[in-house]
Amino acid sequence: MATTVGIEVEGAVATLWLNGAPQRNALSLSTWEAIPAAVAEAEAATGCRVIVIRGRGGHFGAGGDIKEFCAVFADEASTLVYFDRMEAAMRSIETARLPTVALIEGLCVGACVALALACEIRLGAAASSYAITPAKLGIAYPYGDIARVVSAIGASRTKTLMYSGVAIPAETALVYGLIDRVIAADSDTAAFVSAVAASSPWTIATTRRAIHNVGLDRSNKAAGYPETLVAAVTGTDFAEGMNAFIEKRTAVFSDVTIAPARTAGLETRR
């Protein structure tokens, strides 16, 4: 049976589960095809502030499901459809309005590394491990996925992983930049995700747009940022933030109704 995807919403957190524990969440064509709708479902959930992507059965995912490769690579047309669906799944995550967090336990291999990199932030359990293995099979890793890896960890570490296919543990993945935090306990994940969910959606959306625009000119003026700075200090989130600070309580921020545009430029992802 192919791995399916499902959304669970609990408070402000929508979890996109990869349901394929028997095959360690190896991803089939049908899985890739199901991801965009699942992301849309999470985004539509009332009060949802953050999307977490994770796998059932203690693994993030074993990569593309090799068992169906003979079928999906039967001819040129089906091969290109397969890789188009993969990329569409990645892009649906990358263009989500809400912050996206991959929670990686156990194995994270092949195409599942790219899936994790399509999320904005990656949390890795202490026992998680990472490998990119197309050179073991004589296949090509899609260009977009190579670009995702290079922009996260640089060319030399990409070659280190992809020329050898070796697996690295979470601590090395943190050093490489493949993950952003090593998670020692479930409570650490909950604390981090809650912190994101409690943050100002306006600040998150504005920060994301700025990060994606980072280029040569770092002046506020070039970035159209004078307006943003003024919008911030006259906005409802800042009023709430200041009141909470003065009253020594936690701020309660509203959802933003107008999501800032999010560009897909690679140059801004490390």
Next chain:
Amino acid sequence: MATTVGIEVEGAVATLWLNGAPQRNALSLSTWEAIPAAVAEAEAATGCRVIVIRGRGGHFGAGGDIKEFCAVFADEASTLVYFDRMEAAMRSIETARLPTVALIEGLCVGACVALALACEIRLGAAASSYAITPAKLGIAYPYGDIARVVSAIGASRTKTLMYSGVAIPAETALVYGLIDRVIAADSDTAAFVSAVAASSPWTIATTRRAIHNVGLDRSNKAAGYPETLVAAVTGTDFAEGMNAFIEKRTAVFSDVTIAPARTAGLETRR
């Protein structure tokens, strides 16, 4: 009372102190406004070879002083003035002729992270911690500062810090690229700063210019570097360096009288 700045010169090292221990060196508009003149004072000090920026009372700094936010953000004009002054302070550090080193003890929060990133090198005490917290307040981080963070630690780690507001310890800051060395003891700081002060100012100035010019073409010719290589081996610093090497003593280098131009391109900062 607002945090003030002051310069102390000891030998070849000028220290720019943030004097605001009671408020953990939270920075006011008047602090930002005082920084460019302090940098200029350090640069003008006879025999000065390196500028160290640090805070009194065991903390680097708590960020912008929230207590004055209602006043400085009272209207659009005052808001823009505030952020212009912040950026001018950053730029005065970034365009200094001398090497700049941030020495970070205790808290380094919000705008003080950007202040540290405006320095060329960051040393963090083992017990220091780092957080970027505008999303807790619903405010915007200036575009230039987001660019400083992204160029140092990449997009994913910037999102990790800025979407959540969580604090990270020195060891994680080292892994992220937010600091460059973890300092175990005061003697480590002294040893590192002394090494910079004893280095050839000509080599430092030439290296800085090259780093800031790094781009697609890495040929000596494209960088106008054949002249530099020849200038090096016919220069006074190299003559002194060679003599010291032959005589097995420490080289004593002269100040450079013509400071090489230093461009502000972002692309060259990681």
Next chain:
Amino acid sequence: MATTVGIEVEGAVATLWLNGAPQRNALSLSTWEAIPAAVAEAEAATGCRVIVIRGRGGHFGAGGDIKEFCAVFADEASTLVYFDRMEAAMRSIETARLPTVALIEGLCVGACVALALACEIRLGAAASSYAITPAKLGIAYPYGDIARVVSAIGASRTKTLMYSGVAIPAETALVYGLIDRVIAADSDTAAFVSAVAASSPWTIATTRRAIHNVGLDRSNKAAGYPETLVAAVTGTDFAEGMNAFIEKRTAVFSDVTIAPARTAGLETRR
């Protein structure tokens, strides 16, 4: 006596040895001049799949041989010849058809850091140490080498090393991105190098080309990648990889007869 270079081939691994243990493999003009031919010899060795560069006597290399500096820097013409030969040696490694791995034991100093960075992947022994020391001598580091360092470790860490000349241990070099793996035992090196040698040369060559092309547009189409994806799944390496997977044995891949072009763009190296 000047350090010489020599090739040893064992199975699929060609080792380019720096033979200069008495002077800790300090590199002379004659050493730089000998490197391109040695790389060509390794590439021509039958069945060779990977080139390892390392030094005799427990050190990678102490940098340029200071003892000959007075001679090679005697006049402008000889100075420029010297740096041209250095750069030609670096380029011969960077444009090699086979994967290149630096194995660094003991000292890796000055120009030898750039030599290691000319390799695609760097393995550092636990006891290895790294320093870039032109500022101790008042000399210039070639522009291409500064670009190599910056693209690997970013501007701040480049300044940390080059402004001070301090040495860092392997663990810090890993965090900086100067090396890619810390090697605890000889068997670790052998395992990693064997994994590279056993990987699909087609996948390695294709991956390298993609890494070097990484830019703004990450679509398969922009990269001419639809053809590559189809070529992969209709290729002989993939057929062998799939058969090995099904038969639960190790794949045995053929050499590629047409080496993919390899561009030299800096933007693709981290």
